[in-house]
Amino acid sequence: MTLRIRKSNSKLTFLLLVAPALVLYLGMIVWPFLNMLILSTFRWRGIVRPKEFVGLVNYIRLFKDPGFRQALGNTGIHYLIGLPLGILPGFFFGYFLHFRKPGHNLFRIMFFLPVMLSAAGVSMLFKGIFLPNGILNTLLQLVGSEGRHWLADPSTALLSIIAADTWGSIGFQSMFFYAIIGSVPRELYEAARLEGCGHGALQWKIVFPLIIDSFGVLLMMRTKHILIGSAQVVMLLTGGAPKGKTVTIGFYLYDQAFVAQRLGYSQAVGVFSLIVGLTIIFVIRLYTRRNDLA
Amino acid sequence: MSTTTTLLSRGRLKEGWMFFTFSYIIAIIYALAIAIPVYGLLTASLKSTTEIYASPLGFPKTMDFTPFFRAERAARIIKAMGNTMYILIGTEIITLVAAIPAAYAVARYRSKLAPATETVFSVGLLIPFFALLLPVYLTIAKLGLMYTRTSLMLFYPATRLPLSIIILASHMRGIPQAIEDSAVMDGASRLQVIRHVFIPLTQSGIALILIMNFLAVWNEFMFAFLILNNKTRTVQVAAATLLDAQTPDFGLISAGVIMSSIPVILMYSFFQNKIVANMAEGSVKG
Numbered sequence: 001m002t003l004r005i006r007k008s009n010s011k012l013t014f015l016l017l018v019a020p021a022l023v024l025y026l027g028m029i030v031w032p033f034l035n036m037l038i039l040s041t042f043r044w045r046g047i048v049r050p051k052e053f054v055g056l057v058n059y060i061r062l063f064k065d066p067g068f069r070q071a072l073g074n075t076g077i078h079y080l081i082g083l084p085l086g087i088l089p090g091f092f093f094g095y096f097l098h099f100r101k102p103g104h105n106l107f108r109i110m111f112f113l114p115v116m117l118s119a120a121g122v123s124m125l126f127k128g129i130f131l132p133n134g135i136l137n138t139l140l141q142l143v144g145s146e147g148r149h150w151l152a153d154p155s156t157a158l159l160s161i162i163a164a165d166t167w168g169s170i171g172f173q174s175m176f177f178y179a180i181i182g183s184v185p186r187e188l189y190e191a192a193r194l195e196g197c198g199h200g201a202l203q204w205k206i207v208f209p210l211i212i213d214s215f216g217v218l219l220m221m222r223t224k225h226i227l228i229g230s231a232q233v234v235m236l237l238t239g240g241a242p243k244g245k246t247v248t249i250g251f252y253l254y255d256q257a258f259v260a261q262r263l264g265y266s267q268a269v270g271v272f273s274l275i276v277g278l279t280i281i282f283v284i285r286l287y288t289r290r291n292d293l294a
Numbered sequence: 295m296s297t298t299t300t301l302l303s304r305g306r307l308k309e310g311w312m313f314f315t316f317s318y319i320i321a322i323i324y325a326l327a328i329a330i331p332v333y334g335l336l337t338a339s340l341k342s343t344t345e346i347y348a349s350p351l352g353f354p355k356t357m358d359f360t361p362f363f364r365a366e367r368a369a370r371i372i373k374a375m376g377n378t379m380y381i382l383i384g385t386e387i388i389t390l391v392a393a394i395p396a397a398y399a400v401a402r403y404r405s406k407l408a409p410a411t412e413t414v415f416s417v418g419l420l421i422p423f424f425a426l427l428l429p430v431y432l433t434i435a436k437l438g439l440m441y442t443r444t445s446l447m448l449f450y451p452a453t454r455l456p457l458s459i460i461i462l463a464s465h466m467r468g469i470p471q472a473i474e475d476s477a478v479m480d481g482a483s484r485l486q487v488i489r490h491v492f493i494p495l496t497q498s499g500i501a502l503i504l505i506m507n508f509l510a511v512w513n514e515f516m517f518a519f520l521i522l523n524n525k526t527r528t529v530q531v532a533a534a535t536l537l538d539a540q541t542p543d544f545g546l547i548s549a550g551v552i553m554s555s556i557p558v559i560l561m562y563s564f565f566q567n568k569i570v571a572n573m574a575e576g577s578v579k580g
Contacts, residue, residue: 013484014403018411021396021455024388028452029418032429039429047435089324096317103318110325113332116562118513120530121551125335127537128350128544135334138350167331170324179571199313220420228422232515236534250424257428258520270425281420 040267047263058268068269070244071252074158078248079226082162086169086222091215093170094177095203112175114168119229123236126164127151130237151238157245161237165230173218180214181207216288220281227277228253249273339548346545365536365549374532375554377443381528382511384447386504389454393503396455397462398488402474412463418456424516431520441523450511458503465499466492502572505565512558529554 040058042051062068093111097104114122129135130150137147150160189206197206208215231250234240240247240255247255253273256266330351338346339361340354366372400412423430430449439445469492477487493500518528533550536543562569 010403011405011407014399014405014407017395017399017484021392021415021459022411024392024448024452025415025418025455028430028433028449029421029423029426032426032433033421035429035432036426047432089320092317093321093324096314096321099314101314101318107321107325110328112562112566113328116559117551117555118515118530118558120513120515120534121555124534124537124547124551125331127542128334128338128547129331131542131544133347133350134544135331135350139330167327171328175570179567183571199310224420224422228424231424235516236537253425254427254516263428266428270428274421274425277422278420 036267036270039264040271042264044262044264046261051264054264058265059272061265062268062272067244067247068252071247071249074245074247075227075249077158078162078165078230079223081159082166082169082226083219083222085162086166086173087215087218089170090173090218091177091208092203093174094179094181095199095207097174097178098181108175108178111171113171115172115175117168119232120236122164122168123233126160126167126233126237129164130160151246152242154242154245157238157242161230161234161246161248164237165226165233169222169225176214176218177211180211184210212288213290216284219284219288223277223280223284227273227280335548335551338544339552341545343543343545350544361545361549362553365533365546365553368546369532369535369550371529371532371550371553374527374529375557377522377526378512378528378530381443381446381450382508384443385450385454385511386507388447388451389458389503389507390500392451393455393458393462394493394500395485395488397459397466398484398492400459401463401466412460415456415459418453419460423453427516427520430517434521440521441526443522443526445521446518446528449517450507450514454503454507454510457506461503462496462499465496469495502568505561505569506572508561509558509569 039051041053041055043054043057044051093107097107117125127134131137132147132149136150140147148156150156184207188210189202192206193202228250231248231254234246234248234251235254238246240251249269250273253266253269256262256269260266334351337352337354338350340357340359342358342360345352345355396411396415400408400415402408434440434445434449437445437448439448473491473495474487477491482490513530514528515530515534519531519534522528522531533554536547536550539546
């Protein structure tokens with residue numbers, strides 16, 4: 001009897017202790033998440049308009065919507081270029097810097113500069129880089145090449161967005177790998193090095209398996225960011241122009257909800273991209289999780 | 295024997311030499327790709343518009359600080375910094391008040407509820423909060439908090455809770471049970487134990503959370519952009535309005551970027567190593 005009282009009492013204290021966190025989290029994250037699923041089954045054209053339940057119609061519409069297909073394609077290109085373009089140099093620089101060769105401190109300071117800018121700050125800087133009379137065209141003129149209007153030209157607009165989004169992330173990822181590789185005990189790979197193992201093999205056959213967990217974490221962070229979070233860069237640099245060439249899924253979600261006022265449909269876009277994102281994250285975790293690490 | 299060693303070490307040296315030359319070359323290329331735009335940004339904020347137009351990468355002929363004054367006049371950046379600070383302080387307090395007891399409960403209770411609760415919060419790390427734009431907007435509207443700074447003082451802590459609770463709980467698990475037991479024997483209540491034992495012993499974790507929240511809140515753009523208005527807008531939103539002009543003025547934009555980044559730059563210059571190392575470590579645990 002006493003035992004049971006103490007037990008229920010401890011359950012009550014537990015709930016009291018987690019209550020503030022749980023209330024905030026349920027109200028601001030879990031409920032909006034569930035609401036997103038609910039809203040995706042409604043036809044809802046504007047906040048003050050009535051909602052009409054339509055089941056899965058919004059999801060069927062996704063596959064017939066050329067705008068969505070374009071956004072999906074653009075995001076695919078962004079992902080396939082942006083992911084390796086950030087992570088491979090990041091891993092390479094992290095490995096190089098951890099040897100602490102002359103100048104490594106200067107490189108670390110330089111590589112860290114873009115990390116200190118916010119997403120909005122980076123977008124603003126790249127506006128200046130890509131202006132017709134901006135930094136990039138001035139440099140190109142120095143080497144005698146013709147400049148162009150990077151953000152307005154359909155053939156370079158998406159690449160410009162990818163460049164703006166990847167530019168600083170290489171620095172962040174270098175610092176990330178620098179920290180992770182520095183925390184690996186040196187003895188674990190010093191022997192291989194003394195036996196004449198080259199840098200390529202050392203980096204990929206010895207160091208990589210040791211830090212594969214962190215590699216996976218970074219892949220997941222980048223996946224989350226590229227699939228949905230990078231929409232801010234699009235919004236501030238091009239607003240999806242020219243001709244939808246720079247519309248990514250994240251931006252399409254924002255655009256359908258707040259500009260086109262297709263509220264229900266926009267949430268189907270959101271749910272779809274979440275499912276894709278979580279599937280990719282799950283696969284990454286499956287392949288990069290080491291079981292021997294507690 | 296001696297010849298094979300020499301051969302091996304010579305081969306190694308040769309490859310090492312090639313590797314480092316290659317590394318230096320691409321590191322310098324990337325460093326230039328950072329240095330040139332940053333140089334352009336810094337100098338543009340000191341030049342007149344005509345001077346930027348004539349030579350975007352030239353060194354400023356005179357130190358002209360007017361872009362900063364023009365940026366402030368156009369975007370009211372300093373007032374917006376005040377809004378950001380206000381939201382930031384609220385976010386820091388609410389995050390800690392909610393996360394510390396929850397982390398204690400998760401770390402110390404042997405009931406099945408503890409791992410279940412931790413899982414519920416861990417799942418939050420997987421969700422890109424950006425996807426919740428519309429439903430969060432609607433929730434805030436329903437609470438009657440549209441355009442208010444209070445709305446973000448509730449939403450930002452909620453987004454910071456998963457990582458905060460996981461970091462704090464892992465710090466708290468390292469505190470020996472005996473210390474807690476002796477405090478309880480002396481008649482301390484749960485809250486007293488948290489306050490006098492756990493908070494002092496998890497200071498480094500708390501500091502890390504405060505710093506990471508600072509960076510996240512200071513730099514957040516999208517939710518602040520949608521939810522706040524001209525009076526309550528944060529520094530990122532205010533600075534970004536400088537992009538709105540028909541013909542973008544890079545001097546003005548640069549001044550805005552620099553002004554809005556100063557606190558973050560100061561923060562990083564004090565804590566850079568700690569932040570990145572812990573981010574790396576913390577994210578692996580999560």
